[in-house]
Amino acid sequence: MSARRPSHTDSDLIIGGAGIVGGTLGCILAQQGLRVAIVDRTATEARNAKAGDGMRVLAITPASKQILNAIGAWKYIEQGGIGCFRRIEVWDANGEGSLCFDSADLCEPALGYILGHSIIQSVLERILGTLAGVSWYRPAIPRRVNVSDDQVTVEFEDSRSVTARLLIGADGSDSKIRDLAGIDNALHDYHQHALVCVVKTERPHGNIARQRFLTKGPLAFLPLADPYQSAIVWSTKPEDAAALVALDDEGFCRELKNAFAGRLGDxxxxxxxxxxxxxxxxxxHYCQPRVALVGDAAHSVHPLAGQGANLGLLDAAALAEILADAMARDRDIGSSRVLRRYERWRKGENLAMMMALDGLNQLFANELGPVQWARNLGLDVVNALAPMKHWFMRRAMGLAGDLPRLARAGR
Ligand SMILES: Cc1cc2nc3c(=O)[nH]c(=O)nc-3n(C[C@H](O)[C@H](O)[C@H](O)COP(=O)(O)OP(=O)(O)OC[C@H]3O[C@@H](n4cnc5c(N)ncnc54)[C@H](O)[C@@H]3O)c2cc1C
Incomplete structure (x- = not known):
């Protein structure tokens, strides 16, 4: 496939940010035969050192698995050991209501997978390292973005620069590219911090992801490959999170067991x-002439349903699909006409998920008696209504909605 490109650009595209979303997008586009410049503020050695922490995991949907499989990453990620959950149990600390989802109800092998953030990251870098069209700029921090009629130039703080037809901001929630391009970002602080760590439990997790909604925020136990190990995501008030981080191991394990009502024993x-x-x-906006945003640069959501990276991977697959179609028609990949298709496709889907997660977080934080009663009733009603439950499950697994081809491959 050949892109219509002016001879004076260094690359066809620049991806600012080599996180999970930027890295995946880089793999897809370079595998389509494009010349991709990847920019990241982190040097490889610094990232490798950080990779050892193993604290952060991601719940990955079957749709994201398809995307990672399509770029040849899944087989390497699997070698690092993955957790898999076949059932999700959700309950309210302030009542009897509960909800459970089972993969058997949808005839799916799993509802999702639990992967180490750093494992995905290093596999993506390994694949990018094998692709001919990829050039790296790292460590490099964008200082200026200049857009002209037929190209975009990114100038770095160290005065180097790179030109291309399109610049993609994949540089996370504090996106510099978004700011330099002058795209507004609406922010809402949840006044919560998420504590993360890995724990061992007395009883096996049984490949069930569990979430208990506490008044200050949800506490999730995500099953890892070892049947007695779970990853914790505990959202709570910032001061409580700081106190929990500072506790000694014994005190923390005790607090965690209490908060989780001892579901998995000690x-x-x-x-x-x-x-x-x-x-x-x-x-x-997700785009303007010669600039597009993907992943957390375009949207950040509450981690209570483990959707952030999954939405970003769908952005990456959707944008790559639109760019491939544009090239096949010999259209300019940086033009508004092409990029607006991407914005129309992904913005509504992402906003709908964002609002749903926001609503859930607020609903469970409400201590008013009637609200508690209604939400417990609501959980039980949803639990009893198979079609509604299946709809929720398919949405959260990335099996419903307007999916890019790459996320559907093999289905
Ligand atoms: C506690 C917690 C739990 C979560 N759990 C899940 C989950 O289970 N499932 C899920 O799908 N999502 C989850 N998420 C969300 C998920 O982590 C993010 O949505 C995802 O990591 C975003 O990926 P990204 O590549 O867009 O951005 P990032 O991961 O932020 O990557 C951005 C990249 O850009 C680089 N960069 C940043 N600024 C610059 C700059 N100025 N110049 C150059 N380079 C720059 C960075 O070095 C990095 O490589 C969770 C989030 C949190 C906080």
Missing amino acids: ITWSGRRAAFPLGRAYAR
Whole structure:
């Protein structure tokens, strides 16, 4: 496939940010035969050092698995050991209501997978390293973005620069590219921090992802490959998260067991802990001439349903599909006409998920008696209504909605 390109650009596209979304997009586009310049502020060695922490995991949907499989990443990720959940149990700490989802109800082998963030990251870098069209700029931080009629130039803080037909901002929630391009970002602070760590439990997790909604935020136990190990995502008030991070191991294990109502027995070991501030954000536009945003640069959501990276991977697959179609028709890949198709496709899908997660977070944080009663009733009603439950499940698994071809491959 050949792109219509002016001879004076260094690359066909620049991807700012080599995280999971930017890295995946880089693989897809370079595998389509494009020349891709990848920019990241982190040097390889720094990222490798950070990769050892193993604290952060991601719940990955079957749709994201398809995308990672299509670029040849899944077989390497699997070698690193993956958790798989066949059932999800959700319940409210302030009542009897509960909800469970089972993969057997949808005749699917799994509802999702639990992968180490750093494992995905290093596999993507390994694949990018084998692709001919990829050039790296790292460590490099964009300082200026200049857009002209037929190209975009990114100038870095160290005064190097690179030109292309299209610049893609995949540089996360604090996106510099979004700011340099002058795209507004609407922010909402949840006033919650998410504590993450890995723990061992007395009882096996049985490949069930469990989430207990506490008044200050949800607490999730995500099953890892080892039947006695789970990854914790505990969203709570910032000061409580800081206190939990500071506790000694014994004190933390005790607090965690209490907060989880002892569902998996004693917590027998806990690994290193860290806490991340939580916010919701969305860019007012996903594109402008010669610039497009993907992943957290375009939208950040609450982690309570493990959707952020999954939405970003769908962005990557959708944008790559639109760019491939544009090239097949000999259209300019940086033109508004092409990029607006991407915005129309992904913005509504992402906003709908963002609002649903926001609503859930608020609903469970409400201590008013009637609201507690209604939500417990709501959980039980949804649990009893198979079609509604299946609809939720298919949405959250990335099996419903307007899916890019890559996410449907093999289905
Ligand atoms: C506690 C927690 C749990 C989560 N759990 C899940 C989950 O289970 N499932 C899920 O799908 N999502 C989850 N998420 C969300 C998920 O982590 C993010 O949506 C995802 O990592 C976003 O990926 P990204 O590639 O868009 O951005 P990032 O991962 O932020 O990557 C951005 C990249 O850009 C680079 N960069 C940043 N700024 C610059 C700059 N100025 N110059 C150059 N390079 C730059 C960075 O070095 C990085 O490589 C969770 C989030 C949190 C906080």
